[in-house]
Amino acid sequence: MTTNRTVQTAADAALWLAVHRGWHVLPLNYGTKTPLRGCADCRAENTDHTPQTCPCLARGDGALCHGVWAATTDASVISRWAQRWHTSVWAVHLGASGLLAVDLDTRPGPPPRHPLNGLPWPADEPPPVDGLDTYATLAALSGGTVGDTFTTDTPSGGLHLVHEAEPGRWKGSHGKVRDGDDTVRTGLGWQIDIKAYGGYVVLPGSTSKAGLYRRSSTTTTPLWRPDWLADALARTGHDRTATPAKATSAPAPVATGGRSGPRRYAVGALRSACTELAVMEPNSGRNRKLFRSTTRLAGMVAAGWIDRTEVETALAAAAGHAGLPAGEIRYALTSGFNRPLPVPDIRSAA
Template sequence: MTHEARSALLRAALDAAERGWAVFPLRPGTKRPALHGEESCPGIGDCAGFHRKWEDRATTDPDRIRRAWGEVPFNIGIATGPSGLVVVDLDLPKHKGNADTPSGVTTFAALCERAGQAVPTTLTVRTASGGQHLYFTAPEGARLGNSAGRLGKRIDTRAWGGYVVAPGSTMPGGPYAVTDSAPVAPLPGWLYALLSPRQAARAVIDPSSIRTAHRASRYASTALTAETAAVQHAGEGERNATLLRAARALGRFIAWGDLPRSVVEEALQEAGAWAGLPDAECRTTIRSGLNWSIARNQQRRAA
């Protein structure tokens, strides 16, 4: 690598530190930390007394950065937690030729639409694989962790315990580059609500959270929870069929008066979107399955 390329990486690391972002070196041309592991820890310097991991050793000190990047063309890792950042990572499908598989960008746009929110304008970085990193400042006093898929398919987040590759770093597939230099926006409150620790236990949609004046039977509520969970966790190639089966299974509770149709439709629509199905496809499948089931189930006789 040329001297100019090493200088560019050094400048990028210093630029990140000037923003208050704690950086650490990644192996040249990769995403892997270049710092020693616990087994090979020399027990000196930063690690005097005990081993310190990359998150603890990340720095904004320009002198330390110049020493680290002065001779070796390290890529740049940003420790998101110490930097006060939450980064939303929008990935591309592994098999890019499959046009039916939505990208993280598409899924995130659909998530924003369902929440009645515009896609946030903030600092955006194009990854080497063609995905996007959306940078946000973490709420004051919050200590969010990482997440994988909690917001939707191909959407991860990095906060405490995580890091992202900084713009200016290079990979065999290309560079990490800023595509929108807007100021880093605060993490929107509605996204924080979805990522906050109290939401972490809600691995599936909780139908009881849907406002309704109707009191469903315990059996119907249990069925609604189970069917929406099945849709959420359906694999590619099985999602639409799983959604159809769920709609047919739940339609009888609508026919029997145990669940309002609007509650079932909303829960299944959200589950389908979580699984990565397009909204229009979800609506069509849900309507078909419910209509089929309701037509075949007579109103339950009063006890």
């Protein structure tokens, strides 16, 4: 059980943020940190009954229907919820409030070999300890900083960084690796979760079974999301408004090989990479394939086996045919040429 003072503190924080910041807030279940269910007629299983068509939500009288979509800025509704539910856990609905949250975890366990989605980890950096390390390195690689925005310390030692952002633009994600994999292929990076459109985060002042959520920032005003973060989100497929059209034309042909063995080998490697990349589907590792192909061919460019423009043109055409956005293609090519691999020993094949 939580104390009355803890319950009151959580509700007070939610009410203050609703009134002074215009945040849409709602109470959560103390044990599960999930939205409370106050209306038996509104169930997620009924797909014909959406938040947009729900008459209970349309009344605006505090019916707790459809999870986070019941969140409100109405002070009288919030006060009535606080009196009725007596919960010590409150949250903000990010999408309705024009917010985006970066949730940095500190779960124990070794990091994957490739902690960043679509980017190589710096060779001179030690592996990340947790999501805080991963995010700080991502910011540095992107030419930005984390900044002092509205921040909550979570009971597990993690952080919620809350930013103002374009309403409805960003998707949520989880930065994790699949069992048996060594590469983060979703989200931004290892132990970095993005919460936005339909997501929520627990507010400071709340107390769950895990412990107390505390505001650790010097400000109660969230910063506008930094440009470097928007670029990273767009690069990794978080932009709900992006509609990259898959190219209908075939990728540009690769030039034929020359007389020398190294030239023939390099052209063959480029043709093979482009053939595989051009037919890859979304969420199949297209970014990683483009980056790895570029690092391999960059070494051949450095050795004089093939021309850089020829490589970039062919790989960009193949990646565009696979549906990768132009920004992601440029980023992967630049990163790959900054990490050239040694050329193979082809004497036996010459």
